[in-house]
Amino acid sequence: xxxxxxxxxxxxxxxxxxxxxxxxxxxxxxxxxxxxxxxxxxxxxxxxxxxxxxxxxxxxxxxxxxxxxxxxxxxxxxxxxxxxxxxxxxxxxxxxxxxxxxxxxxxxxxxxxxxxxxxxxxxxxxxxxxxxxxxxxxxxxxxxxxxxxxxxxxxxxxxxxxxxxxxxxxxxxxxxxxxxxxxxxxxxxxxxxxxxxxxxxxxxxxxxxxxxxxxxxxxxxxxxxxxxxxxxxxxxxxxxxxxxxxxxxxxxxxxxxxxxxxxxxxxxxx
Numbered sequence: 252x253x254x255x256x257x258x259x260x261x262x263x264x265x266x267x268x269x270x271x272x273x274x275x276x277x278x279x280x281x282x283x284x285x286x287x288x289x290x291x292x293x294x295x296x297x298x299x300x301x302x303x304x305x306x307x308x309x310x311x312x313x314x315x316x317x318x319x320x321x322x323x324x325x326x327x328x329x330x331x332x333x334x335x336x337x338x339x340x341x342x343x344x345x346x347x348x349x350x351x352x353x354x355x356x357x358x359x360x361x362x363x364x365x366x367x368x369x370x371x372x373x374x375x376x377x378x379x380x381x382x383x384x385x386x387x388x389x390x391x392x393x394x395x396x397x398x399x400x401x402x403x404x405x406x407x408x409x410x411x412x413x414x415x416x417x418x419x420x421x422x423x424x425x426x427x428x429x430x431x432x433x434x435x436x437x438x439x440x441x442x443x444x445x446x447x448x449x450x451x452x453x454x455x456x457x458x459x460x461x462x463x464x465x466x467x468x469x470x471x472x473x474x475x476x477x478x479x480x481x482x483x484x485x486x487x488x489x490x491x492x493x494x495x496x497x498x499x500x501x502x503x504x505x506x507x508x509x510x511x512x513x514x515x516x517x518x519x520x521x
Contacts, residue, residue, distance in 0.1 A: 252450060252507070253386045254514070255421050257285065258511055259277050259291065259496055260318050261290075261296070261299065261300040261303040261304075262295070262296045262299060262300065262344055263277060263278075264276070264277055264282070264303045264306075265277070265279075265409065266302065266303065267396045268307045269317055271494060271502075272510050273306055273308070273309045273310050275306055275307070275310070276305070277487050281461075284310065285312060286311070286312075286313070286361060286517045287312065287313045287314070287315070287510075287513045287514070287516050288304070288307050288312055288315070288513075288515035289315045289509060289510075290304045290314065290315065290321060290490070290512045291491045292304070292321060292490065292491045292493065295352060295428055296313070296438060296451070297325055297422075298392060298450040301321055301322050301325070301427055302318075304316075304317065304318040304321060305318040306339065308330075308411065308460055311441050313516045313517050313519065314516065315471050315509075315512050315513050316469050316470055316471055316472075316490050316491075316515050317468070319513055320467050320468035320469045320490065321466065321469075321490040322489075323467050324458070324467050324469060324472070324490040325490065326348055326370075326399075326489045327368065327370050327402065327439070327487070328370060328402060330467060330487070330488055331344055331402075333466055333467065333487075334467075334485055337457060337462065338464045339462055339463055339471060339485055340479075340481075340482065340483065340485065341484055341485055341486065342358065342366075342404045342405045342407055342458075342477070342479075342484055342485045343359070343360045343361060343404070343405040344402040344404045344405070344457065345357075345359055345360045345404075346401070346402050346403070346404065347403075347456070348400070348401065353384075353387070353388050353391065356386060356403075357384060357387055357403070357511075360403055360404065360405045360505060361380060361405040361406070361480075361488055362384070363379075363382060363383050363384050363386070363404065363406075364381060364382045364383075364402040364404075364406045365381050365387055365403055365404065365406055366379070366381075366406050367379040367380075367387070367390055367391070367394075367401055367403055368399065368401065368402040368403065368404060369394070369399060369400075369401055369402075369406070370399070370400045371487070382407070382426040387403070391403070401477065403422050403458070407477050407479045407484065409478065409479060409480055410477040410478045412432040413429060413430060413431045413432065413474060414430055414475050414476070414477050414486065415427060415428070415429050415430070415450060415456060415474070415475070415476045415477075415478065416430055416447075416473055416474070416475055416497065417452060417454070417456065417457070417460035417474045417475075417476065418471075418472075418473055418474075418492060418494070418497060418505065418508070419460050419463075419464040419469070419472045419473075419474055420470070420473070420512050421470060421471075421512065421515065422461055422462060422464075422465065422507055422511075423461065424452060424457045424460055425444075425452075425505075425508055426497055426501050426503050426505055426508070427450050427452045427456075427457075427460075427501075428448060428449055428450055428497055428500040428501060429447065429448050430445045430447050430496070431445055431446055431447075431448070432444070432445045438470025444464055445499030447496045447497065447499065448500055449500050449501045449502070451482075454484060455482055456476055457482040459474075459476060459482075459485055460476060460483075460485075463485045464488060467488050467489055467490075469488065470487055470512065470516070471491035471492075471509065472489060472490060472492065473488075473493070474487075474488050474489070475487040475488075482484070494506060494509070
């Protein structure tokens with residue numbers, strides 16, 4: 252497309268905080284001011300990486316996704332709270348650090364089987380399917396003893412082993428696929444052996460995806476939805492969605508869409 256692209260590991264960026272002249276150094280040298288930044292942030296060093304994005308914002312560099320929306324998307328609990336507050340359907344979810352009367356709490360989200368999700372995790376890691384109340388209680392007690400927080404979520408049986416990934420760019424769904432997990436697997440992540448197939452989203456699914464991305468404040472997002480009875484449920488909003496599986500499933504040039512989004516942001520048209 253004729254653009255020059257520089258890739259910088261955010262964990263190797265040095266932030267210079269200087270009144271009126273913030274700067275970023277890479278390899279000991281000031282990073283030349285780019286026209287635009289397309290943040291790609293994984294699970295390692297998330298807080299530091301978000302600080303790097305914030306620094307680009309302080310330097311008045313256009314961003315495809317800014318630090319605030321990225322942080323909101325990365326906070327699984329906070330993101331669900333935000334989506335539910337905007338009237339977007341999410342699975343009933345419980346979070347507690349209080350071990351008393353677990354049986355009563357578990358019933359609030361439909362009782363076993365349940366989905367347990369660590370607040371830290373991606374691509375299906377940190378997600379457990381608990382079939383009985385005993386297994387739920389055992390897992391919660393173990394995880395709490397390690398000082399970790401975990402979400403307890405209603406199991407949506409009709410969508411077991413599959414979900415929908417919708418790519419939202421600039422307030423529109425640009426691509427979508429249904430992800431189907433291997434036989435016997437309750438997770439659908441392609442990184443865990445799932446497969447993707449192109450899907451024409453029903454209007455209500457497209458609206459839910461766009462509303463979720465807008466609620467979080469992301470110009471570019473991967474929105475994961477469950478095909479639940481009664482309509483779509485949003486389970487996650489991703490600020491740095493992978494696209495290899497989406498390209499394979501749909502035949503679309505998703506990478507080009509990302510660059511086009513960056514060009515629009517550089518021109519102030521995001």
